[in-house]
Amino acid sequence: MKIHEYQAKALFQSYGIPIPRGHIAKTPEDTLKASQTIKKGPFVVKAQVHTGGRGKVGGISIVESPVEAEAFADEILGTRLVTGQSGEEGKPVHTLLVEEALLSKMEIYLGIVIDRTQGCPAILASVQGGIEIEEVVRENPGMVITEIIHPAIGLRPFQLGRISYGMHLDGKLIKKMGNIIQNLYRLFLDKDCSLAEINPLVVKKDGEMVALDAKLNFDDNALFRHPDIAALRDLSQENPLEIEASKYNLNYIKLKGNVGCMVNGAGLAMATMDLIKLSGAEPANFLDVGGGATTEMVREGFKLLLSDEDVKVIFINIFGGILRCDTLAKGVVEAAQELCISFPIVVRLEGTNVIEGRKILVESGLKFTVASDLGDAAAKVAAAVNASKRGEF
Amino acid sequence: MRYALRRFEMSILIDQNTKVVVQGITGGEGAFHTRQMKEYGTKVVAGVTPGKGGQKFEGIPVFNTVRDAVHNTGANASAIFVPPSFAADAVLEAVDAELGTVVCLTEGIPTLDMVAVKQFMKDSSSKLIGPNTPGIISPGKCKIGVMAGYIHMPGRVGVISRSGTLTYEVVDQLTKLAIGQSSCVGIGGDPIIGMTFVDILNLFEKDKTTDIVVIIGEIGGRAEEDAAEFFRKNMSKPVVAFIAGITAPPGRRMGHAGAIITGGEGGAREKIEILEKAGITVVKNPSEIGETVARVLAVRKSTYRL
Numbered sequence: 001m002k003i004h005e006y007q008a009k010a011l012f013q014s015y016g017i018p019i020p021r022g023h024i025a026k027t028p029e030d031t032l033k034a035s036q037t038i039k040k041g042p043f044v045v046k047a048q049v050h051t052g053g054r055g056k057v058g059g060i061s062i063v064e065s066p067v068e069a070e071a072f073a074d075e076i077l078g079t080r081l082v083t084g085q086s087g088e089e090g091k092p093v094h095t096l097l098v099e100e101a102l103l104s105k106m107e108i109y110l111g112i113v114i115d116r117t118q119g120c121p122a123i124l125a126s127v128q129g130g131i132e133i134e135e136v137v138r139e140n141p142g143m144v145i146t147e148i149i150h151p152a153i154g155l156r157p158f159q160l161g162r163i164s165y166g167m168h169l170d171g172k173l174i175k176k177m178g179n180i181i182q183n184l185y186r187l188f189l190d191k192d193c194s195l196a197e198i199n200p201l202v203v204k205k206d207g208e209m210v211a212l213d214a215k216l217n218f219d220d221n222a223l224f225r226h227p228d229i230a231a232l233r234d235l236s237q238e239n240p241l242e243i244e245a246s247k248y249n250l251n252y253i254k255l256k257g258n259v260g261c262m263v264n265g266a267g268l269a270m271a272t273m274d275l276i277k278l279s280g281a282e283p284a285n286f287l288d289v290g291g292g293a294t295t296e297m298v299r300e301g302f303k304l305l306l307s308d309e310d311v312k313v314i315f316i317n318i319f320g321g322i323l324r325c326d327t328l329a330k331g332v333v334e335a336a337q338e339l340c341i342s343f344p345i346v347v348r349l350e351g352t353n354v355i356e357g358r359k360i361l362v363e364s365g366l367k368f369t370v371a372s373d374l375g376d377a378a379a380k381v382a383a384a385v386n387a388s389k390r391g392e393f
Numbered sequence: 394m395r396y397a398l399r400r401f402e403m404s405i406l407i408d409q410n411t412k413v414v415v416q417g418i419t420g421g422e423g424a425f426h427t428r429q430m431k432e433y434g435t436k437v438v439a440g441v442t443p444g445k446g447g448q449k450f451e452g453i454p455v456f457n458t459v460r461d462a463v464h465n466t467g468a469n470a471s472a473i474f475v476p477p478s479f480a481a482d483a484v485l486e487a488v489d490a491e492l493g494t495v496v497c498l499t500e501g502i503p504t505l506d507m508v509a510v511k512q513f514m515k516d517s518s519s520k521l522i523g524p525n526t527p528g529i530i531s532p533g534k535c536k537i538g539v540m541a542g543y544i545h546m547p548g549r550v551g552v553i554s555r556s557g558t559l560t561y562e563v564v565d566q567l568t569k570l571a572i573g574q575s576s577c578v579g580i581g582g583d584p585i586i587g588m589t590f591v592d593i594l595n596l597f598e599k600d601k602t603t604d605i606v607v608i609i610g611e612i613g614g615r616a617e618e619d620a621a622e623f624f625r626k627n628m629s630k631p632v633v634a635f636i637a638g639i640t641a642p643p644g645r646r647m648g649h650a651g652a653i654i655t656g657g658e659g660g661a662r663e664k665i666e667i668l669e670k671a672g673i674t675v676v677k678n679p680s681e682i683g684e685t686v687a688r689v690l691a692v693r694k695s696t697y698r699l
Binding site for chain 2: 087114116117119120121150151152189192194219221222224225253255263264265266267268270271272273274275276277278283286291319320321322350351352373374375377378
């Protein structure tokens, strides 16, 4: 789960990581007041959206006066910010973070992630802050310091030393840097983060260190033990269809194409999307109804597919195991009868109770195209897409 | 004679002599799959549910702790059907009781819980399969998992996968072509897992009952890249691979927590390229995995006269 920068900074503050003076604002008037409270300009006004690359598309503005801050707020609040990482539809801007602008003499990158190969948390640090760490790794791998943390012995002083000396920090900064790393690591563990990142961590002209930006992602599997974090979820930053799906424990991701697909199991769902693409069509979504879906989940999943206006053809690919084919077929028929469907549905069923499942589909009187295996299904989906292009449905 | 020989052929990790303890045997999932495993022929000798020690589940003795179960029944493998918040502890208990093979079927375990488990396992000889896996099956011998037994067929193809239903799809394609499997292992879809592709490839390479291995990978992480490296350096048996997720958008979680492409690492195209460079046959179309295995096997038979 993602949270906003201002929420991450509040957590930083409670963990003793210094942040710039700032306030959030939801209206232009608030923005004016917020900058007046900070008193001295220049100010930085930052759009709060769950996506990176804000700065490059005008989501961040440096202004000299509260009036200019208000003008910027007036311009950007209520719009959708489209960045290189946000997808075409962009993310709505309804909150701004107004902060004092800081003059820095050094920009550091500091991040904590889980290293999958080692199976341990890893700290990444670099003196090349302010740009994406992936870029630094690509262009200047020697500039990134990595420390793997053993979960039992924890983060040790010698590791803090290796990071600070590796970045050639001098006297007073070493202690400050050490504190910030320790505090960020404590936050990472306490709140089950999947990513904790400060980019950049700046050294001000007066030698103080401040987290200019803040990014925290959380492990969805651990949210059950962090109700405080779960409460920070901002539904406006998520696709409405995806929110609807999560209510029924369905795993749905909206894509660009027009073949809506419903599959059980994430791996098979991805393979199904790949298959659709290979057959010359484009998947409209990723929808995994899970291994143990109920008739209700299948029905809701199917409705979800239909509520996507881009969908012209539906492809249902189920390998029954725990989810039995007859359960699936009942759900599909119920949903299809409830909502009048005017476009083709290709169904491929295999596995547990497949004969009963196919029988339910055939006896429903609805028009399903039944495919015998994956290859056959791909051909039938492609044919249906072409027919729909010619307006035959 | 032939029968006697076959009886002593060992498959990897589990076989007809494996004695299984089911942790969480009285829960919904645990109960259902215990019945399914027994029906398949797996020797389920014990169950564990704290507080229910002394009871019986359909004739199987239930114990409070894994240690009690091992002492009383000689169990040497575990199947874990415990809710996510307690599952990591269940794995630790099984490892501490020195079970040889520990299969954790639970989905949704917090990553940091698995960090501790992974480190603990480094000092142990136990092998962990999963979590978030359909399990492991050696067709005709033993099944520790949730896969439908009937789609499998005894034979000589080893299957390793990060996913569930996609594995069934591949196994089904193989069985329909009358190509049997020696063992099928789901290594699990989470970011931190026990045995990896490399660990299982190593077992299959040494396994006398396996001629060829199928890897079913997906986007995210470096598991397939490591497998390619291992294959190039250490394997004589052919490997066929499929990577799911070539159409996946970057940065999104596609069902499995492990299947996220972040920062340019773990994309399907990069993985396919690396596997092919190592000499692994990569299938692009998921409907053609079975026939590709058949083709590679045919070439190998004509070359080596197996």
